[in-house]
Amino acid sequence: MTYDQSPTVDFFTQQALPAPRLTTDQARRIAAEHFGLTVRAESLGSQQDANFLMTDDDGAPAAVLKIANPAFTATEIDAQDTAADLIAEAQPRLRLATVLRDADGNRRTALVHTGGGPVTARLLRHLPGGTLSGPRHLSPGTVAAMGRIAGQVSTALQPFEHPGLERVLQWDPRHADRVVARLLDHLPQAERRSAVLAATTDAWAAVLKVAERLPRQAVHLDLTDDNLVRSPDSPLPRPEGIIDFGDLTDTWAVCELAMPLSSMLHHDGMEPHDVLPAVRAFHEIRPLSADEAAALWPLVVLRAATLVVSGQHQAAIDGDNAYAHAALDREWRIFEQATAVPTAVMTHLITETLGLACHRATVPAPAQPLVAGLDLGQISVLDLSVEADAMDHGAWLDEAAEDRLASALLAHEAVAAATRYGQARLTATPALSATSPATIATGIDVWLDEPAVLQAPGDGEVLRAAPGHTAVTCGPHALHLTFPDTVHPTLPAATRVRAGDHLVALPAGTRVHVALQQLDAPVVPPLVRPEYAPGWLALTADPAPLLGLPAAGTAPQPDLLARRDATFATVQEHYYDNPPRMERGWRHYMVSAEGRSYLDMVNNVTPLGHAHPRVEQAISRQLRRLNTNSRFHYAAVVEFTERLTALLPDPLDTVFLVNSGSEAADLAIRLAIGATGQQDLVALREAYHGWTYASDAVSTSLQDNPNALASRPNWVHTVDSPNPYRGLHRGEQAARYAPEAVRIIDDLAASGRPAGAFLSESYYGNAGGVALPDGYLAQVYAAVRRHGGLAIADEIQVGYGRLGTWFWGFEQQQVVPDIVCVAKAMGNGHPLGAVITTRAIADRYRDQGYFFSSTGGSPVSSVAGLTVLDTLRDEDLQGNAIRTGVRLKAGLQALAARHGIIGAVHGTGLYLGLELVRDHTTVEPATEETAELCDRMLDLGVIVQPTGDHLNILKIKPPLCLDPTAVDFFTHTLDRALTELGHRNTSVRTQ
Helix, strand or coil, X not given: CCCCCCCCCEHHHHCCCCCCCCCHHHHHXXXXXXXXXXXXXXXXXXXXXXEEEEECCCCCEEEEEEECCCCXXXXXXXXXXXXXXXXXXXXXXXXXXXXXXXXXXXXXXXXXXXXXXXXXXXXXXXXXXXECXXXXXXXXXXXXXXXXXXXXXXXXXXXXXCHHHCCECCCCHHHHHHHHHHXXXXXXXXXXXXXXXXXXXXXXXXXXXXXXXXXXXXXXXXXXXXXXEECCCCCCCCEEEECCCCCCEEEECCHHHHXXXXXXXXXXXXXXXXXXXXXXXXXXXXXXXXXXXXXXXXXXXXXXXXXXXXXXXXXXXXXXXXXXXXXXXXXXXXXXXXXXXXXXXXXXXXXXXXXXXXXXXXXXCCCCXXXXXXXXXXXEECCCCCCCHHHHHHHHHCCCHHHHHHHHHHCCCXXXXXXXXXXXXXXXXXXXXXXXXXXXXXXXXXXXXXXEEXXXXXXXXXXXXXXXXXXXXXXXXXXXXXXXXXXXXXXXXCCEECCCCEEXXXXXXXXXXXXXXXXXXXXXXXXXXXXXXXXXXCCEEXXXXXXXXXXXXXXXXXXXXXXXXXHCCCCCCCCCCCCCCEEEEEECEEEECCCCEEEECCCCCCCCCECCHHHHHHHHHHHHHCCCCCCCCCHHHHHHHHHHHHCCCCCCCEEEEECCHHHHHHHHHHHHHHHHCCCEEEEECCCCCCCCHHHXXXXXXXXXXXXXXXXXXXXXXXXXXXXXXXXXCCHHHHHHHHHHHHHHHHHHHHCCCCEEEEEXXXXXXXXXXXXXXXXHHHHHHHHHHHCCCEEEEECCCCCCCCCCCXXXXXXXXCCXXXXXXXXXXXXXXXXXXXXXXXXXXXXXXXXXXCCCCCCXXXXXXXXXXXXXXXXXXXXXXXXXXXXXXXXXHHHHXXXXXXXXCEEEEEEECCEEEEEEECCCCCCCECHHHHHHHHHHHXXXXXXXXXXXXXXXXXXXXXXXXXXXXXXXXXXXHHHHHHHHHHCCCCCCCCX
């Protein structure tokens, strides 16, 4: 093939590349005259080309008409089209905006004349789905998919050669320093010019260190959110298509990844660490070398700087280009995020992520101890971690906790107290925060009980000296000492020191921060956020040896989740694909090992709140005295069962104690069948009652058992879920559910198989906190009793005051069941369940043998149960469920008015469900959207999980101690997450 021999584009020669100026009428005429299409034209955005969506009369997309910038030669355009064909062949699962071909197989291109001269026009394949453009938050799955596509393209283009690749583009990072220098003056704000110039200078210097070792090849160079097309079949933004090869060139191969990474940074809620899934995904397909990993983030910074100055330049020379003007804010946002974390930190974070980390310098043994006259035996280590006993009972929320705990150690004959390097400090954790707090220590803090002198650990030089701070060289590191501003260092800056020279004299009671960091490192904060900790810690070293203490262990630890998966049955699933490691709870919070506090909106097993001291003390006291089984005679089990029966209406006066809800439901079924002699049972669909044989047999929640309806035994009969929102009968028609259930019960009896029991939750839990229709249970209970059966109320989730207005769910229906199952809330996390029934029904169990549960009703379990009841009463937690529940439901209803994806707010008290749908008429469940929302809420510090057969309902069942501040945080955070994820790409640019 022969190519146009005219020179390829050179940005520095062209000076400017304004987009071709064509109207939609001109585009229609070009389509008709050159390609024989009678279509409509709609302008699409582009910075340097002109793109039009061509549609048929019915609005169906026919193709995209692309008018290339006149600066691009036929050779360059041929390279672009050939590269697209090559990728399409190598990656058949990717959709490519390739040039359409005529009947003879020729590309549909033409040279057309416009007012600005001849330009190349092409008809490209239209890719439905829209791009990832816009501010919408990108989930880790989407980010990873972007990186995966970049890896696939890089691999496909690696062998591609073409004369049209020899171009000098402003977007090629190989020329970023010259581009920024040429265009910087177009940036009007002086402070922004300074920031861009400084960032460019530093990033360019970092790239130059490895530039000669970076492999080169053909790259698309623009696999950004604007050019990655979403799957039209996915409700979430999953990229699977590629458009716009206009920046195709030969450059450093790693640039293929740098471009999409930069484009992620302007999306809502995105920050630098959020791009790591893309880095990992790219690396799995096209492994990065250590040099490429070192160059990657500097290239992201260079791309960001280029975007900023180029955007301002394009807006200046192409004043009518709305696309260029609209991009200015997001381009500055990209730059802000790219430079929000020092490049060195991001580079180390990337290399650590990929397992390419370099050897870290160790701390040499000091010639002299840092604190003169202090030996190891006089230092106590202050543990501020999540697992430290000193953090119990919410002590971590005390702003003065560190000083108070250090003072306590010093009071016990220690001369000094020292914290640990690299430890996650829970004392730095706020209770509620949408951003992970800085908790990881990059140095240590030392409290000195007596006056002390800090001395140089070795020969070196004073780097800095000022009130409250001094720094001195220490081997390959700088030793930084920070103390109260009222204290002045002994030696001035630039002073040569010998080991043992005095650096500062400290009065008694002083707290000093000790840090070691690389000499050329950026300023390292005392505490850093966990997401960035590997990057920051790579720039530091543990100063503990300078005090005579052992350094913190740095050996990699086996992944805890992998260990769990290796020994734990996988059917015992965990929340979230990448779950945080939870090691502490307090009230309505759970705390990860990294020191992140999460608002817990799902833990209905702890109605009093996590780690309630009253329960802990009661259980501990009883364990010290006696724990055995209930065949022995002791007071606690009597007192507990008396308290339980006093909470229930007559004639429910007899208690069986077990360990779980599953056991309670199983026992209730056996009681009913034994008492009635009738083997059949009727239950509601879309309900969950447990995992034992009998409780599982009557559980028909499809999420707990996808084959539930097909696999249940023949003695179980189900009736429609009486869901007034999405069930067969909705709204006022929901009154039809009860007569239909009664008819099934009557038909069973008429067939000679009367039901021995009707079992249901008295307020639908797994279906999302949905109230049963008024009068439903009264009609159904009456029907089953008419045929000799019993009514079983499953109160496992809803009982114990969670509804606020009612202590038991069946009270809302104004009925009294024959058997009640209770669990979850009874022990505030201690395994405890109960079945409460009448004496007559309980006595019939003897016909089947005897009942015994080794630890059900043990002294410890009974005391736990009593303490929970006492605390529910004394702290008025049922009343709190009313008050905070009203506030919470009102907040959720306000969100429903603003976010169309919310279909309904179910429930009452602190037993709520937020149902998400794609259509309010069809109530099509928004299953994938709900999962994504839960993941985003976790990022923002809230634990919430989906429920329901379609997993499209947020189950909201927090500890009953939830307070108004937490309620407002939850609704505000949910509003933010829905806003970030609710944006759809309104841009019509698809090519």
